[in-house]
Amino acid sequence: IITVVFNGKALIERTINSVLSQTYSAIEYIIIDGGSSDGTLDIVQSYKSGITKIISEKDNGIYDAMNKGLHAASGDYVLFLNAGDELYAKETLANIFAISTDADVYYGNTAIVNENGESLGDRRLTPPSQLTWKSLKFGMCVSHQSFIAKRSLCDSYNLQYKISSDIDWVIQVLKKSSKIINTHQYISKYLEGGASDKYRASALLERFKLMVKHYGFFQTLCNHFYIALRYPFHKLSRRSMT
Numbered sequence: 001i002i003t004v005v006f007n008g009k010a011l012i013e014r015t016i017n018s019v020l021s022q023t024y025s026a027i028e029y030i031i032i033d034g035g036s037s038d039g040t041l042d043i044v045q046s047y048k049s050g051i052t053k054i055i056s057e058k059d060n061g062i063y064d065a066m067n068k069g070l071h072a073a074s075g076d077y078v079l080f081l082n083a084g085d086e087l088y089a090k091e092t093l094a095n096i097f098a099i100s101t102d103a104d105v106y107y108g109n110t111a112i113v114n115e116n117g118e119s120l121g122d123r124r125l126t127p128p129s130q131l132t133w134k135s136l137k138f139g140m141c142v143s144h145q146s147f148i149a150k151r152s153l154c155d156s157y158n159l160q161y162k163i164s165s166d167i168d169w170v171i172q173v174l175k176k177s178s179k180i181i182n183t184h185q186y187i188s189k190y191l192e193g194g195a196s197d198k199y200r201a202s203a204l205l206e207r208f209k210l211m212v213k214h215y216g217f218f219q220t221l222c223n224h225f226y227i228a229l230r231y232p233f234h235k236l237s238r239r240s241m242t
Contacts, residue, residue, distance in 0.1 A: 002069035006034035008083030018086035020050045024093035028052045028075040032065045063157035063165045079148045084191030104177035108187040110143035133174035145188035164207045
């Protein structure tokens with residue numbers, strides 16, 4: 001499990017506790033800190049007995065930091081759980097690997113929470129019954145925090161994408177995977193917000209370019225027209241929940 005954090009003092013402890021409280025014991029836990037100045041590292045260091053490796057230094061953005069985590073990892077599988085995100089329950093990993101121990105990818109559902117840990121419902125795009133690389137043509141239908149991949153299939157994140165490299169990374173992994181298991185369970189709690197929410201126009205343009213790379217121009221144009229129409233309805237439904 002790799003956690004990337006920068007000045008996340010208010011959020012990092014909940015993430016660490018969700019990992020260290022797992023009933024599944026075979027966990028290599030790596031924290032990549034981007035040189036925080038708000039006391040984040042003090043909190044991380046207070047849990048160092050349960051953390052395999054701590055790297056604290058400046059980086060060139062979140063995907064550069066995630067690449068550092070990948071290069072430092074030696075475990076069989078990789079899961080990214082960033083500051084503020086949590087594994088859904090203490091038994092989450094134990095339940096997943098009880099299903100199978102040799103999948104290329106395990107995936108599941110994601111609960112959205114606010115900074116107080118209060119539930120905001122599920123992500124608007126829920127995972128399909130059978131995930132393939134073609135499933136992402138309309139967007140990130142599986143949360144990065146609910147996607148566990150065999151490390152041998154994981155390439156570095158493409159740093160030319162500043163906001164959407166996680167989508168490209170998941171597609172690349174799925175293209176190389178043959179045994180993909182739907183766990184039919186919640187894997188993570190995802191903290192609402194993030195770069196793609198804060199910079200939606202830039203995210204859409206960047207995502208369009210990477211989708212063209214994987215799915216072709218015409219198909220991507222049609223898909224993004226549908227995505228653009230769907231977004232206002234999603235915002236309205238989320239407001240009605242709150």
